[in-house]
Amino acid sequence: MTRLFLRASGLLLLAGCLAVPIAAVAQSGAGVMRRAAAPDPVAPIGISIRADGLVGTWFPPASGRRSPAILVLGGSEGGEESSKHIATALATKGYGVLALAYFRADGLPKAFQEIPLDYFERAIAWLVAQPLADRRHLGLYGISKGAEVALLVASRHPEFTAVVAAVPSSVIWQGFDPADYRVVKSGFTDHGVPLPYVPYDNSAAFSGILDLYQRSLAHADHHPDAIIPVERIGGALLLLSARDDKLWPSTLMADQIMARLDAHHFVPVHQHIAYADAGHGSVGPGGDRAPNGPYENVGGTIAGNAAAHADAWPQTIAFFDRNLGRPAQ
Template sequence: MILRVFRSKMVKNLAVQQYFCTTALNVTPKDGLFDEPVSIKISGLDKNQSITLRSRIQSKENEVFISHGYYTADVNGCIDVENTPSSGGTYSGIDPMGFLASMVPAPGSKPSLRLAAKDVTSPHLVEISVLDGQLSLDELSTDKLKPLITNTINRWYMKKDYQRLEINEGRIRGTMFFPSDNSRKPGVIDMFGSSGRIKESRAALLASRGFTTLCLPYFSYSDLPKDLKDINFSYFKEAVEWFSHHTNVKPGGIGVLGISKGAELAMLMATHLSQVKCVVNVNGSPYYSLTDLMEGENVFFKGICVEISQVKVVGDSYGLKNAYNYKPENFIPVWKSQAKILIIAGEDDHQINPNSHDEFYTHCPDDKKHQIIIKKYPGAGHLIEPPYTPICKTSFTRLGGIMLYNGGSYPGHSMAQVDSWKDIIQFFKNNLNTLQSQL
């Protein structure tokens, strides 16, 4: 009888011990915006146990992005990703958001995959797993592995108290994002580059940070022109006029955020349209590139063509960085306006020469230089996007149907995205806070 009781206690104690040794994965917040930092803590491991932290996103189109970091538990069997360095994987060192920012297309995928939300009203589901030992990216891409524990978090681009509205007003096409209570917020138009179509992720995320945004496509979408060469400046004039007077936009002027070709157009909008009070130019050239821009039947702004002999071939893609033979008279004279300009430039951009921004600034009249801020980032490539977006080193352009080499390396590119996003938000808040009374 005594022996039976002793064995029973041993079994219970062993069960309790096994319970406390069970691996736990605490990820907070489980539900947050894409640009929001995340805390990851692991406990219940063996002393000095080596593990792989794998993160994975699978889109509705079955596009898979993956990252991994190697960690070693402390004497208590714990890992705090915020304070514990990764010894290898897709990221290394102390990098709390490396699990998301260092993601790459899974082995076997197209290397040109770009993480974006096809539907910003639904979150990215990020699957985070702890696996015993150090595993390679190929090993981590199989479904046969049995993680010690897995947790899933939601990463949103649009706050739940915001609305998404498709726009079909006159010639204007796009999507608006604004608070569900219909309150007025500073207005920002958001535009992308020569890949065309519509990309809503950034506009939704920017709106979620306190703005009303208009995601404005300008070709290869809906009934808009099919080719970049056929776009017309009158379209942008109409969009600015309509948006600046919208009931969800604070009066006093709007801002424009553009990347690549969208940034060139943003600079021209600020030059010629007084409603545009400030512009963020993300790796857009200070001249108009590729084709002439028309207004009506006339040439509105002369474009700089590509010198084919100066195009750099990188694998199956092309770099246009040194392929434009521009002169000072080709610069977009945004200094003729009162608009404030923030230029975000990647020093590893293979599409736009970052030195062209310095030449532009030098050419700008001295009494107008105070309107222009230039920020350069080492290691950053062409597509500087919101924080923790994985690097997209090659992308498709509809002008010629070729792949462009964007450049950028980890972690420099990721650091640029985090830092510039804070500046972009603050820049718009500073320069669009013109409403004297709430209407």
């Protein structure tokens, strides 16, 4: 395994082996100043998917040839906006990409509660059935709550040969309903049965959402069945975390994931890159995250977030290229 810790001033390599939903925090704050993105060589064209109860957008490989395919899962904002942004960035590299909504979209759950895992099974089946998707080389990308979903799905589907979990969770959390935070349910079901989860500790006042997650995570050992069995993942794994994450303790949870993999003698490549002075919104493809915008409310300095943006996405592409094979463009 490898752990990397990055700072704005350079790179240090160390080798070694809810009361409030996330989206509510990420979307608060002042107006957004957009960072200019590098122009894409060809703007990918997405195809809206509304089949078998799925809601998503498919970006076929621009080459018109069979290519590695990646399933993308956004975070607690729900809908497709986040996953489409990430999928577009991946599609410019030649991959076939399915951006999948899994709640807060037409016909899908309105809350992040009791989301059926068979929905993701149908999405995988749809993806591998595409003539231009190489089912032997499947990738999975999830960010924030989408990383929680991605690790859970990958632990049940070893056919994924490369998985990226950005600002991830090590456990299944209690679900949330923005319309009524008093409702306590699991985030997921398996054939109608709610999965075990780590509940939010509301036993005392908390200073912020990070405090709530840290306090709740301390009780994870009391809910062992809620710990994601990442050792069952069948392919390479890249974890990206933010050491100044003000939303949830992504670096701590990524370290827990790495420790579990090592304890189970996990053979495939697994790597954790932790970005110093970076916040929760700093490790995606960038291009639309403002240094003075609402994402500064979830941690990091301007320099630290910029450094993380500059490194994390190239690391992501290089990881997929190594473990899926670089697609023709």
